Amino acid sequence: MVDVAKGELRGATNRYTKTLGDLAGLYEDEEAYRALLAEMGDKVVYEVTDYKPSADAGDMIIGVTRMLPGKVGREFFLTRGHIHANPNRPEMYYGESGHGLMLLESPAGDIRTVEIGPRSLCYVPPYWIHRSVNVGPTELVMTFAYPADSGQDYDIIAKAGGMRSRIVDDGRGSWVAVDNESYRFRPAELVESIFAKAR
Numbered sequence: 001m002v003d004v005a006k007g008e009l010r011g012a013t014n015r016y017t018k019t020l021g022d023l024a025g026l027y028e029d030e031e032a033y034r035a036l037l038a039e040m041g042d043k044v045v046y047e048v049t050d051y052k053p054s055a056d057a058g059d060m061i062i063g064v065t066r067m068l069p070g071k072v073g074r075e076f077f078l079t080r081g082h083i084h085a086n087p088n089r090p091e092m093y094y095g096e097s098g099h100g101l102m103l104l105e106s107p108a109g110d111i112r113t114v115e116i117g118p119r120s121l122c123y124v125p126p127y128w129i130h131r132s133v134n135v136g137p138t139e140l141v142m143t144f145a146y147p148a149d150s151g152q153d154y155d156i157i158a159k160a161g162g163m164r165s166r167i168v169d170d171g172r173g174s175w176v177a178v179d180n181e182s183y184r185f186r187p188a189e190l191v192e193s194i195f196a197k198a199r
Ligand SMILES: O=P(O)(O)OC[C@H]1O[C@H](O)[C@H](O)[C@@H](O)[C@@H]1O
Pocket: 016, 048, 064, 065, 079, 080, 081, 082, 091, 144, 146, 152
């Protein structure tokens, strides 16, 4: 059962939590990050509860992500983000409550945003780096499913200096994607090696 109010999967076998302190270096405004961190301490900013039947390619991990609303400076709260370690594995997200978006980036640096709200279904295609962002005033709760042998590779984002876009407050009650000044495009050989990794 998806407990939408609690933002969790009842009967989950795993629980994974992140505090703001776990997300050092991800936000553009270092000063705002330190100030908010002092305020929030070790409060959980996002949480994943899931059920993993096995790690077999033919199995799926199903679960729920719950994210607090908030901003670091002008930048909305985000998840760390990753590409699947088996990069050709896809994922789907289903909006339960709140207003968020999926920030998607191809290895070559193409960007897409998919808005997520109740009853929207977001498809993350194979090879796309993905990160969830809560752009609303309430908790964002999403159900997800992905192949059980996908794995997560976080280095791909770190090595590029972050994702190509940042999702920030537009000052008029909505969000806008702006360029991440620290972003470095991946060299062609690295892009090719990601596609060559598929098995
Ligand atoms: O792995 P992160 O980038 O911290 O994102 C948090 C979570 O996002 C999704 O819900 C994935 O399906 C989870 O496997 C992942 O752990």
